[in-house]
Amino acid sequence: xxxxxxxxxxxxxxxxxxxxxxxxxTCGKVIGHYWxxxxxxxxxxxxxxxxxxxxxxxxxxxxxxxxxxxxxEEIID
Ligand SMILES: [Zn+2]
Numbered sequence: 001x002x003x004x005x006x007x008x009x010x011x012x013x014x015x016x017x018x019x020x021x022x023x024x025x026t027c028g029k030v031i032g033h034y035w036x037x038x039x040x041x042x043x044x045x046x047x048x049x050x051x052x053x054x055x056x057x058x059x060x061x062x063x064x065x066x067x068x069x070x071x072x073e074e075i076i077d
Pocket of ligand 1: 024028060062
């Protein structure tokens with residue numbers, strides 16, 4: 001999954017910038033609209049606390065946020 005993200009260069013097949021998956025790959029929960037909030041909130045709080053307060057309780061969904069953050073940091077570096 002992580003390798004796919006990298007190979008696509010952060011863009012979907014139509015060339016638009018892929019910001020964040022709309023749904024959790026595992027359970028299908030719609031999580032895309034939480035990403036911007038999450039990204040802002042983790043500047044002041046731990047990712048675990050932010051996910052709790054956003055109501056992201058399943059580990060499959062939490063993983064989507066945590067791994068996406070790591071990918072972003074790698075690109076920035
Ligand atoms: Zn999930």
